[in-house]
Amino acid sequence: MRVENPQAYRFIMQDDIFLLKQDKLVDTLTATATPVEEPSPEVSQPVVEVAPVQPTQQTSAPEPKPVVSQPVHETQESTFNYLGSNQKQFLILVNYAGEEYIATNHRVALESILGRKDLTIADVAILNVNKLFPIKLAALVGYFNPTRLVIMGKDALPEGIGNLPLNKPVQGKKIHVLYSFSFDEMMSSNDNKKAFWEQMKTL
16 A cells, blocks of 8 residues: 555554654645635625716806997998089089079079080089088099099188189199189189180190
């Protein structure tokens, strides 16, 4: 009979058994050997449920006040109430306190003068400056863009025109200007009518 472990003989045989030196060494090693621990079953980690983080309720900021835009005041282009269509860029300035444009008998006389130059009322712009004073030359030029300008009487002179000789046409850079008599001054003097007509022919 073969026994793997010499220590087992004490249970089989009743007599005293003496172990050899090498058997004692084996026994000692067997007794002192550290048993190999089996790996413990993996302990499952408890599942920790994380509650969703509720957003911190913030005090609502006051709503911004609506910005009220201020109306922009644009400088509007001047408009003028005049007689004619200014088709030939021919501007005639008159001054009548009680008329919208020009006195009826003076209009008839002016149409006759224009007819001699092959012009009609549609070719010119007749502007009564009585309610427009003070009227600036720059405003008139910007609106009518005249190439010819007739000023009938000193009461019709616009600001910024400078000193003009009476009944002597002046040629500017873009405008041919004639400063002459008013119709009231011409109706009472044939000489004034003739002087005015002589200069009008050159425009």
